[in-house]
Amino acid sequence: MLESQLFLCYNKFIMIKNVRRNGYLSLCYHYIRPEKKLNLFPKILGNKIDEFHKHIRLLKKNYSIISPDDAWRFSYTDFSLNSKNGLLFTFDDGLSDHYKAAQILADYNIKAFFFIPTCVLMDKLPANPTIIHYCVAAHGLDEFLNTYRNALEKYKINFGEYDIKTGCPKEKIPIIKSIFKYKLKHKISRKILLYIYKNLFFKSHPNALEIMHLNREQVNNILKMGHSIGVHSHSHISIAANNLTTREFQKEVVEPKKYLEKTFNTSVIALSYPFGRKRDCLSPEELTKRTNEYQLAFTVEPVLNTKNTSPFNLGRYIPTSADNEIKLKKILKEISNGIYKK
Numbered sequence: 001m002l003e004s005q006l007f008l009c010y011n012k013f014i015m016i017k018n019v020r021r022n023g024y025l026s027l028c029y030h031y032i033r034p035e036k037k038l039n040l041f042p043k044i045l046g047n048k049i050d051e052f053h054k055h056i057r058l059l060k061k062n063y064s065i066i067s068p069d070d071a072w073r074f075s076y077t078d079f080s081l082n083s084k085n086g087l088l089f090t091f092d093d094g095l096s097d098h099y100k101a102a103q104i105l106a107d108y109n110i111k112a113f114f115f116i117p118t119c120v121l122m123d124k125l126p127a128n129p130t131i132i133h134y135c136v137a138a139h140g141l142d143e144f145l146n147t148y149r150n151a152l153e154k155y156k157i158n159f160g161e162y163d164i165k166t167g168c169p170k171e172k173i174p175i176i177k178s179i180f181k182y183k184l185k186h187k188i189s190r191k192i193l194l195y196i197y198k199n200l201f202f203k204s205h206p207n208a209l210e211i212m213h214l215n216r217e218q219v220n221n222i223l224k225m226g227h228s229i230g231v232h233s234h235s236h237i238s239i240a241a242n243n244l245t246t247r248e249f250q251k252e253v254v255e256p257k258k259y260l261e262k263t264f265n266t267s268v269i270a271l272s273y274p275f276g277r278k279r280d281c282l283s284p285e286e287l288t289k290r291t292n293e294y295q296l297a298f299t300v301e302p303v304l305n306t307k308n309t310s311p312f313n314l315g316r317y318i319p320t321s322a323d324n325e326i327k328l329k330k331i332l333k334e335i336s337n338g339i340y341k342k
């Protein structure tokens, strides 16, 4: 190859690299668990606090940390990220662990999005997946399944079709999740989960909600720290998979935004789709056809958000409990380069 051809190839490579780099990655955290001796529910999987610190230090070094406002500016103005990829922190489910996480981030001068299912504040009831996590962690899988069967019986639901008998816990958990997410209609699913919650975790822990979720005062303080809040539906249902009626869509997607804005005197511009996979998310066209209340919507598709990404289809990566900072660094690099395989 001639030197001039090599030079052209190199320039092209740099150009491709620059196009790729003009974007941001976003992380979607859930549980941030305390150290061993303070962790009352060691069976709940999540990132440990000391690991979270390591993540932050690594990310600060390798990325340009962006705020929720920057994410909005990236989608709607000519604000760009040329020297380093951006990185946005987000937290789903309004978990009590997020209060500490918000304080840690504030100490590092980082602003994040906290997405809250409004049932935890409006109804003082936990979100659907949080019920499964805490009931199984505190009472074990067998007791969870026994109570589940009692609920099916009480509500006269065809037992056989929804029974979970075979398999080890590792096999049963995904089946349970899938039944509650997709197989049962969302109203029945909610009814059964609330029955399980009231008969298990709430019975054994009268301060259950406080253990599981953020309260109003904590959300207020999170806002005072400079963070932003967003909607994560009302009761944490799959928005796209449930084919919601207009009334249900209002209750799960539109009213939560109005409630958060009024209660906390703040503007709410972002939605994070519960579960966040393709089948759980509306397309940008479908969302904007049903409501114009939002300016940003986040999925959990692990992709780099570029100037070409729709603001209603923003990708995020969920760090798992196995992602130490070395693994996380590798995964994020692969996502940036478009070569990450789930």
Ligand SMILES: [Zn+2]
Pocket: 092, 093, 232, 236, 273, 274, 275
């Ligand atoms: Zn969620």
